[in-house]
């Protein structure tokens with residue numbers, strides 16, 4: 451569909467070119483004066499390391515693996531996030547554990563290892579979407595940088611503690627319940 | 638001064654002369670480098686940015702980003718000085734100086750203040766005393782020379798973009814020089830002489846007798862042409878970053894580049910001084926028939942710096958012209974206008990005004 455663009459009719463004043471130039475100059479001078487009397491902190495520019503933008507809700511930043519009150523990991527090692535991840539950067543190893551007596555046969559599952567390669571992660575939030583237990587969140591931390599590639603491999607304990615400081619929780623390095631040694635199931 | 642002269646085994650005249658040369662050229666040089674800062678901060682404010690403010694003097698004082706100047710100067714000195722393989726080495730080295738020196742030299746005849754008498758000797762506040770026979774023809778001629786620096790820089794770097802920039806610069810210069818001359822001739826005609834002292838005296842101290850009020854058309858033409866002459870936006874065809882990389886200074890780096898940049902700003906200073914002298918009464922203080930010397934210097938400086946700021950201001954207001962528009966403006970509009978201006982003032986003079 452063609453659109454007919456109407457040609458702007460120039461008045462004789464515009465044709466002199468001097469008048470439009472003066473108009474333009476008054477606009478730029480207005481900006482100049484306005485900025486001259488605004489302190490740098492109040493201008494549009496966010497001077498990054500000194501000032502930080504407010505992060506909007508729903509921002510997808512660094513991951514956190516959520517925990518229960520007692521420090522137990524919420525994740526049940528269902529591998530949903532690993533499947534959903536388009537960047538294939540999550541790798542999980544599951545293990546069994548139980549608070550209960552072995553003979554009662556009541557077992558639970560949790561990740562023994564849970565690692566995300568932050569160099570490959572694209573912060574798409576698919577893992578968060580996929581998780582049936584709401585165990586993995588992408589939150590507002592975005593200053594993820596390191597001096598070497600190895601420290602960008604976040605393990606289970608790194609991921610559980612990413613926001614511990616910000617939330618005023620304690621750093622945990624150990625599961626509250628020990629894992630169950632592997633059994634061979636006799637049929 | 639006599640004492641100083643005898644200490645140095647010279648005459649007071651020579652001490653005064655050397656002092657003038659050093660003070661005038663050094664301050665133009667310094668002003669030019671400070672103006673790079675004014676340009677950066679001013680443009681930032683015009684565009685709602687902040688501009689350079691991170692460099693700290695001795696790691697402590699930001700002084701509004703002025704320390705960026707020092708940092709840049711040091712950086713330029715220590716950068717690797719690359720000369721392209723196929724460049725004409727001699728000319729490549731010579732070009733920045735050829736661009737820089739004429740830009741400064743034009744300042745020599747411009748009186749920065751009122752002449753004064755001390756112990757029966759008259760001291761003139763311009764490097765070349767009035768009555769030297771060259772008058773304002775000299776800065777115009779020297780200004781024409783400045784394009785050689787640009788052209789040589791372009792030619793010697795053996796680069797397509799550079800040569801395009803250089804060619805554009807010379808074509809611009811040719812077409813705009815005529816407009817300038819025509820406008821200036823009208824000024825010379827009305828003031829009855831081409832010595833800056835005479836031009837300034839003829840303008841008097843009342844703002845409405847300055848040539849800007851008496852020859853507004855001439856002023857407009859001269860002012861516009863000065864943009865082309867100094868290669869500033871909206872007529873910076875020698876550089877034209879969006880079209881020909883960086884134009885004539887594509888191949889330049891380190892100190893040679895900064896010399897080219899400084900040449901541009903010195904040229905800007907000279908151009909503003911010329912505008913102030915020709916059309917705004919030079920050192921004349923408004924409504925003051927016989928100002929004190931220092932006040933006259935301050936008045937001249939204020940006028941000059943104002944025009945230097947207008948150069949910056951316009952640069953960040955207007956977009957670059959297209960090349961054919963530039964030629965159209967130069968030949969078909971500014972030249973006839975300046976001719977009309979000349980003829981009009983000639984006619985008025987013949988009527989005995």
Ligand code: SF4
Pocket residue numbers: 531534535536537538539540566570571572573574575576577578588
């Ligand atoms: S945010 Fe996306 S890329 Fe990153 S771990 Fe989760 S699913 Fe994978």
Ligand code: SF4
Pocket residue numbers: 524525526527528529530531532542577580581582583584585586
């Ligand atoms: S989807 Fe949730 S519960 Fe399942 S493995 Fe991933 S983080 Fe654990």
